[in-house]
Amino acid sequence: MSDLLQVRDLHVKFVTPDRTVNAVNGVSFDVKRGETLGILGESGSGKSVTLRSILRLHPEHRTRWGGSIKLEGDEILTMGRSALSDLRGQRVAMIFQEPATAFDPVFTIGHQIAETVRRHTGKGEADSWKRARELLEMVRIPSPAQRLKAYPHEMSGGMRQRAMIALALSCNPALLLADEPTTALDATVQIQVLLLIRELQREFNVGVIFVTHDIGVAVEVSDRIGVMYAGKIVELAPVEQMVDAPRHPYSRGLLASTVHDGMRGQRLEAIPGAPPDLAEVPTGCSFAPRCKFVQPSCVARPPDLRDVGGSHLVRCVLADALEASVAA
Amino acid sequence: MDALMPREDRGGPAQPLLLAQGLRKHFPVPGGLLGRSGKVVRAVDDLSLSVAKGETLGVVGESGCGKSTVARLLIRLIKPDRGTMVLDGDPVDEPHGITINELRRQVQMVFQDSYASLNPRLTIAETLAFAPRAHGLPASEARARVRDLLDKVGLDPENYAGRYPHELSGGQRQRVNIARALALRPRLIILDEAVSALDKSVEAQVLNMLVDLKTELGLTYIFISHDLNVVQYLSDRVLVMYLGKIVELGSVEAIYGNPQHPYTRALLSARPSMEPRRRTKEAPIQGDPPNPIDPPSGCRFRTRCPFAEDVCARVEPPLADTGAQAVACHMRVAGSGHSKAAAP
Ligand SMILES: Nc1ncnc2c1ncn2[C@@H]1O[C@H](COP(=O)(O)OP(=O)(O)OP(=O)(O)O)[C@@H](O)[C@H]1O
Ligand SMILES: Nc1ncnc2c1ncn2[C@@H]1O[C@H](COP(=O)(O)OP(=O)(O)OP(=O)(O)O)[C@@H](O)[C@H]1O
Ligand code: SF4
Ligand code: SF4
Ligand SMILES: [Mg+2]
Ligand SMILES: [Mg+2]
DSSP: OOEEEEEEEEEEEEEOSSOEEEEEEEEEEEEETTOEEEEEEOTTSSHHHHHHHTTTOSOGGGEEEEEEEEETTEESTTOOHHHHHHIIIIIEEEEOSOGGGTSOTTSOHHHHHHHHHHHHHOOOHHHHHHHHHHHHHHTTOSSHHHHTTOOGGGSOHHHHHHHHHHHHHTTOOSEEEEESTTTTSOHHHHHHHHHHHHHHHHHHTOEEEEEESOHHHHHHHOSEEEEEETTEEEEEEEHHHHHHOOOSHHHHHHHHHSOOTTOTTSOOOOOOSOOOOTTSOOSSOTTGGGOTTOOHHHHHSOOOOEEOSSSOEEOSTTTTTTTTSOOO | OOTTSOOOOOSOTTSOSEEEEEEEEEEEEEOSGGGEEEEEEEEEEEEEEEEOTTOEEEEEOOTTSSHHHHHHHHTTSSOOSEEEEEETTEEBTSTTSBOHHHHHHHEEEEOSOTTTTSOTTSOHHHHHHHHHHHTTOOHHHHHHHHHHHHHHTTOOHHHHTTOOGGGSOHHHHHHHHHHHHHTTOOSEEEEESTTTTSOHHHHHHHHHHHHHHHHHHTOEEEEEOSOHHHHHHHOSEEEEEETTEEEEEEEHHHHHHSOOSHHHHHHHHTSOOSOGGGOOOSOSSOSOOOOTTSOOSSSTTTTTOTTOOHHHHHSOOOOEEOSSEEEOOGGGSTTSSOTTSOOO
C-alpha cells in the first residue's frame, strides 16, 4: 500500500477582526489506499477543520495556512482553481452528519447521482441512470428503481445517508472523507451504515478518513486511530494498540471516562477541567492544565510526536515512562 | 404549606413516588385541506409506569419513539389525551389531589440543550434565585440558597454566580441547569438526554455528580437517553420504548443480561464493539424505524422483527409479566398463537 495522502505539519488559523482561532496546530499523518484512519476527539478539537482542509473548504480570506497536504504527490494548499475543482469533483469525496446539505431538495436523488456520473465519466443519459441504480443497490437501498425518483425529503434519515454515500462513490474517488456520518442516526441504523462503509471501502479500495467523537464507532471502522486534542494529534496508533495500550494521558483519560459494560457502581475517572481556549498558540503541552502527570518540561515547549515503536506515535514527554504502567 | 421546604415522604418507602396509568398523546399532523390532514402521530400510546422512591428508572429507545413526550407528560408541560397520574398517593389535577403547580415543584426536568434552557440576559445567580424568589423566599435567603446550589453542582460561587450563560462551557451550563432543577428541592428529577451533548470527559464529571446528588438529597431519577451504556451505568430499572409503546421493562440486570424482546436484543447488539478483534460482523436488524404516523398494526415492531408471524400483524401483544421483566411479544404469551409461544 502506498501513501495516498500525506499531511505534514498542517496549521490552520482563522483570523477575524475580533478574534483568532488556532484550530489546527501542526497535524501530520498519512493515509494509504484501502485504509481507514479514524480521527477521534472531543468537540472543538479540530477534527472537521482538518478534514475540510483536505478539500480547502475554508473561507479563503480569513484562513491562514501552514504546512502541506499532498494527494498522490499533488500539493493541495497551493493548487490552482481547475485542479482544485477536479480534486473536489473527482478525486476526493466527502460525507457528513447531515445529508440534507449534500443534496439539492428540488431534484430527485436519481437525477443528482446520474448527473454526477455523467459529468465524471461522460456516459450518456441512459447509462448514467443505470449506474445510479447500481449505486443505490450497492448501498442497500430497497427497491432502488423507485427510490431513484424520490426527492431527498421523502427518504428516512438512514436512507438519505445511504444515498449520500452512493453520491459520494459515484465519481469513484481515491479518498473518502467522512465527518461524523452516523452521529445523527439511530443505533440500529448506525451499525448498518458503519458496516456498509467498511464493506464499500474494501470493494472500492478507497482511503477513508473517518472523523468521530465516539470511541466505539472509531473502533468499528478504523485500521488506525488518531486522537486529537486542541488542534493536535496527541496519539496515533493501530486500533488494537490504541484500545489495549493507550499511552497519552489524554487518550487514557478519554477511554477511562467513556462509560461501557461492567462499569456499573464504579466511580468514573473523569478528566478534570475543560479543553483550552484556541485563541493563543500553545507554548507547551496543551493538555498540561488537566494532566495529573504534568511536570516542568511539559510546559517549557510543546512536546513532539514521537515513535514509541510499532507505528505508535505519542506526543508526551512521558511517552516511554508511561509504557510500563497499567493501561487505562 | 411552605413551598420551599423539602416535601415529606407520605406513603412510606413501598408506595411508588409516581404512578402513571394509560397515558396517551397523539399529535395532529399538519397538512391537507384547511391545514388538517386528519392524521395523527401516535407519540405515546396507553403507557403505564411506576417509579419507586429512590430509584433511577432509565428510558431508552430510538429517535421519535416518544421518550421526550413521556417526560413532558409526566410534568404536564403537555396535557395527556387520556390517562391519570398519582404522586406519592395524591392524584394529580383532580379534586382531592394535588395541583399541576405542586406537581411541577416536586418533579423537575433537565433538558439536553444547556444553552437554550438558560435566559442569556440573566446571571447564573439570578437564574437560580428566580424560582425560590417567586415562591416567596426572602432575598437574603435566596442568595444563600444560590451559593448552596452552586456548591452542590461543583461550581465555585465566588467565580460563577455573576457570570452569564455564554461565559460558561457546555458542561458548566449543564451543571447550572441541574442546580436550577434542584432549587425548589424536588423529589423526582427527569433528565432528558441531559448529558448527551457533553464531551465524554465532561460527561463523566456530570454523571459522578448526579450519583452524588442523588445520595445526598435522597432524589429519584428518570433518566432518558439514547446512550445504552450510560443508561446501564446509572439505572436500577430500564424501560425500552418502540414507536410510542413500552416493549420491555425490568431490572437493569434483566434487560442487559437477559433481554427478551427481539427489539431490545437488536438495540443492545447494535452497540459498537469496543473490541477491535471482535468487530460487529452483521447488523442485528435491517431497515429504519417506520413512521409513527401510521404505525404497523398488531405488534409495531413486526416490520423489522425476524420472528414476525401472522398473529403479530393481527393482535397487539400485551405487556406481560415474565418474572424478571415485563415483555410485549407474542412469543412470551402462552397460547398467543405464535409458533414459539408456550402452549396455553
Ligand atoms: N470558519 C471558521 N472560522 C472561525 N473559527 C472556526 C471556523 N471553523 C471552525 N472554527 C473553530 O475551530 C475550532 C475547531 O473546530 P472543528 O469544527 O474542527 O471542531 P471538531 O473537532 O470538528 O468539533 P465537533 O466535534 O464539535 O464537530 C473550533 O473552536 C471552531 O469554533
Ligand atoms: N408538539 C408536537 N407536535 C407534533 N408532533 C410531535 C410533537 N412533539 C413530538 N412529536 C412527534 O412525536 C413523536 C415522538 O417524539 P419525541 O420527541 O417524544 O421522541 P423522542 O423519543 O424523545 O426522540 P429523540 O430521541 O429524537 O429525542 C415523534 O414522531 C415526534 O415527531
Ligand atoms: S506532556 Fe506532560 S502535561 Fe502533556 S500529557 Fe504528557 S505528561 Fe501530561
Ligand atoms: S410480537 Fe411478533 S413481531 Fe412483535 S416482537 Fe414478538 S415476534 Fe416479533
Ligand atoms: Mg466537527
Ligand atoms: Mg427526545
